[in-house]
Amino acid sequence: MWMLAEGLESAVAIGVLWAALALPGWVDVRWWWVALAIVAAVGYMVVVPQWRYLVHRWEVTDTAVYTQVGWWSRERRIAPMSRIQTVDYTESGLSRLFGLATVTITTASAAGALSVAGLDRTVARQLADELTHKADAVEGDAT
Incomplete structure (x- = not known):
């Protein structure tokens, strides 16, 4: 893609x-x-x-979501589960041709949302569900 x-x-x-x-x-x-x-x-x-x-990476643990993107300059971000406000699943027209999707994690951070792009549709749906359940289980108001 x-x-x-x-x-x-x-x-x-x-x-x-x-x-x-x-x-x-x-x-x-x-x-x-x-x-x-x-x-x-x-x-x-x-x-x-x-x-x-080679550079694009992501990981989910019980406490946070970790992402790494960029090819000239690298950006590594960590979003604690307690800060997650929304989890969005999207398929662009091009990604749909390849059976891929993007999961966007919005937090209370001024740096903006984290995105995990180029995931298999099934993996993306499972990730969105997993993050929604984990974020919901954490006490706090995500601010």
Whole structure:
């Protein structure tokens, strides 16, 4: 799914570059720029999703949810069960094609919600149910 998403983004970028280079006033060297952009886009499409897969991690314990995301800069977050306010399950159009879903955990943190993306639908539903039950079992008002 990540490869397809990166491929679509790269195709749009190459299309915009192609259209910009077709404007009057550009020299014949412009086709080298398009070729370079295509090579860079294909490289980006292949490398970035694999790198994201190696870095993207999550774990649920009885006391907290741990996530790690990012490929240039890494972000590790911990959300204690007592701070969880909502648990959302979503399927985008693209993720639906691959049978995947995202679980978003909203907390009382100023840093925003935690997301666990690219999960198998069944795993995502089970995770959402598990987090809902664990958060409900913890005393407190999640603020």
